[in-house]
Amino acid sequence: MRHFIQAFICASLLLTANPVAADVKNIDYQFREIEISGQGPSATEAMQHCEELAISSALKELIQTDQEQEKLKPVLLRMLAQRKQYLKRLKILGKGTTAEGGRYYKVLYQVNLEQMRQELEQAGVILSAQQLREELHAPVIAAYYKDPRENGPHAQWSIERINHFLLAHEFQVVDAQVWRALSQDDALLAQSQASTQQLSRLMALKARADIYLEIEINPEVVGQSGEFTYVQIPVRVSAYESSSGEPFITKVYQRLNREGKPEALAIKGNLDVTTKAVIEESIAGAMPLVLKDLSQHWKQSLAQGQQYALHFDLAPDQLALLLPELKALVKQLESKDPQLVMVRYPGMLGDLVDAIEETLGDKYQLKLKSFNLGKAWFEAR
Numbered sequence: 259m260r261h262f263i264q265a266f267i268c269a270s271l272l273l274t275a276n277p278v279a280a281d282v283k284n285i286d287y288q289f290r291e292i293e294i295s296g297q298g299p300s301a302t303e304a305m306q307h308c309e310e311l312a313i314s315s316a317l318k319e320l321i322q323t324d325q326e327q328e329k330l331k332p333v334l335l336r337m338l339a340q341r342k343q344y345l346k347r348l349k350i351l352g353k354g355t356t357a358e359g360g361r362y363y364k365v366l367y368q369v370n371l372e373q374m375r376q377e378l379e380q381a382g383v384i385l386s387a388q389q390l391r392e393e394l395h396a397p398v399i400a401a402y403y404k405d406p407r408e409n410g411p412h413a414q415w416s417i418e419r420i421n422h423f424l425l426a427h428e429f430q431v432v433d434a435q436v437w438r439a440l441s442q443d444d445a446l447l448a449q450s451q452a453s454t455q456q457l458s459r460l461m462a463l464k465a466r467a468d469i470y471l472e473i474e475i476n477p478e479v480v481g482q483s484g485e486f487t488y489v490q491i492p493v494r495v496s497a498y499e500s501s502s503g504e505p506f507i508t509k510v511y512q513r514l515n516r517e518g519k520p521e522a523l524a525i526k527g528n529l530d531v532t533t534k535a536v537i538e539e540s541i542a543g544a545m546p547l548v549l550k551d552l553s554q555h556w557k558q559s560l561a562q563g564q565q566y567a568l569h570f571d572l573a574p575d576q577l578a579l580l581l582p583e584l585k586a587l588v589k590q591l592e593s594k595d596p597q598l599v600m601v602r603y604p605g606m607l608g609d610l611v612d613a614i615e616e617t618l619g620d621k622y623q624l625k626l627k628s629f630n631l632g633k634a635w636f637e638a639r
Contacts, residue, residue: 288370288371288372289368289369289370289371289372290316290319290368290369290371290518291348291366291367291368291369291518292312292315292316292366292367292369292518293351293364293365293366293367294308294311294312294315294364294365294366294367295308295311295352295362295363295364295365296308296309296310296311296362296363296365297356297360297361297362297363298360298361299360299361300360300361301353301361301363303360303361304360304361304362304363305363305365308363308364308365308367309341309342309345309367310338310341312341312345312365312367312369313337313338313341313344313345313369313374315369316344316369316371316374317330317334317337317374319371319550320371320374320375320378320384321378321383321384322384322550322553322554322557322558323554323557323558326383326384329381329382329383329384330378330383333378333381333383337374337377343370343373344369344370344373344374345367345368345369345370346367346368346370347365347366347367348366348367348368349365349366350363350364350365350366351364351365351366352364385557387427387428388428390428390553390556390557391428391429394556394557394560394561395561396428396429396430396556397429397430397468397469397556397560398429398430398431398432398465398466398467398468398469399424399429399430399431399432399467399468399469399470399471399552400431400432400437400461400462400465400467400469400470400471400500401417401420401421401424401431401432401437401470401471401472401473402417402437402458402470402471402472402473403416403417403473403474403475404472404473404474405454406437406441406454406457406458406461407441407457409438409441411534412475412533412537414434415534415537415538416473416475416537416538416541417434417437417473418434419537419538419541419542419545420471420473420541420545421433421434423541423542423545423549424549427549429552432462432465432466432467436465437461437465440461440464440465441461443464455498455503458470458472458498459498459500459503459631462498462500463500463631467500468499468500468501468560468564469497469498469499469500469552469560470497470498470500471495471496471497471548472495472496472497472498473493473494473495474493474494475491475492475493475494475537475540475541476491476492476494477489477490477491477536477540478490478491478492480522481522485526486524486525486526487524487525487526488522488523488524488525489522489523489525489536490512490513490520490521490522490523491512491513491523491536491537491539491540491543492510492511492512493510493511493512493540493541493544493548494509494510494511495507495508495509495510495511495544495548496508496509497551497552497555499560499564499565499632500632501564501565501566501607501631501632502564502565502566502567502600502632502633503631503632504565504567504600506555506559507548507551507552507555509551511544511547511548512543512544513539513540513542513543513544514543514547521543523536523539559590559602562589562590562602562604563588563589563590563602563603563604563605564602564603564604564605564606564607564632565600565601565602565632566600566601566602566603566607566610566632566633566634567594567598567599567600567632567633567634568584568598568599568600568601568614568633568634568636569597569598569599569633569634569635569636570597570599570624570636570637571597571627571635571636571637571638572597572622572624572636572637572638574596576622576638577596577597579622580618580622580624581593581599583617583618583621584599584601584614584618587603587610587613587614587617588601588602588603588610589601589602589603589604590602607629607631607632607634608629610634611626611629611634614626614636622638623638623639624636624637624638624639625637625638625639
């Protein structure tokens with residue numbers, strides 16, 4: 259089985275995708291089926307409880323930050339009162355009487371996420387994609403397939419599909435041809451001791467990308483029925499900030515059906531269509547899920563500036579005194595270990611280094627030892 263899976267991608271095994279297996283609506287996640295259990299003193303109140311829980315469950319996908327949670331509060335009661343606008347009851351899966359004599363229901367609903375999203379945007383609870391781009395300065399993203407030097411057809415098909423999707427959602431992207439040119443320029447560096455991860459980051463910085471994505475696609479055969487082979491296609495995504503090289507996504511995404519469960523594509527035999535169709539289907543199914551995590555990181559973290567690592571070779575008591583004053587110079591600060599501090603700063607690392615030396619240098623007898631890419635080292639004079 260393992261050899262077959264590897265051959266599926268690496269040897270361009272010829273397959274035919276059955277278009278009936280693709281759920282087109284699911285690609286944009288306009289609707290979601292949600293199974294909810296609720297209870298109340300009466301049947302009417304138990305059903306109302308189910309409806310309210312369905313709305314609350316759907317809102318968890320749309321509300322991502324503390325600020326959005328606060329903005330939601332004055333709008334929530336109205337949305338709950340209008341809940342029938344967003345809900346379609348598909349099936350009552352179970353019902354009965356509680357130990358206290360009340361009623362309970364288990365119900366399957368279809369929720370109109372797109373309508374809820376539009377109303378939240380109009381109410382100013384969440385930002386639209388256009389507002390995100392204008393207010394938070396859309397990040398530039400560079401994506402590559404498995405290896406930053408990979409120029410094969412699988413890489414081209416997947417990255418072009420990813421770039422088109424990101425552009426449609428107001429992100430900025432590094433053109434695949436630019437990335438390939440950079441990989442050729444860095445061929446000599448690639449032969450040195452630099453790791454694939456270091457090479458990726460250097461190329462992303464050269465391309466002026468804020469984020470770089472590493473994509474890997476691994477089809478998995480999950481069943482056989484007559485002439486059809488059923489294949490699930492996990493998409494492994496690692497996302498890093500170029501300034502620090504720190505990962506913020508290390509995750510396997512998979513196309514979901516309308517019940518939110520992994521979906522399998524039906525592949526007929528091994529004829530007619532190359533693996534391009536399968537790769538594009540896997541990317542199309544996974545990218546809405548990736549988009550959710552990218553947008554959340556964008557709103558919560560990237561809006562605060564670039565991430566840098568600061569290493570202080572100081573005694574613990576000195577560093578404890580320094581950190582509150584350092585925090586006043588940056589947007590966010592997190593102490594990772596006794597000497598390493600991660601910060602967010604709306605500018606270049608060189609500007610931050612200058613500010614630290616000017617503001618804190620004399621007071622703490624601090625001097626810059628060196629800095630490179632996204633990290634600076636300080637020591638006592």
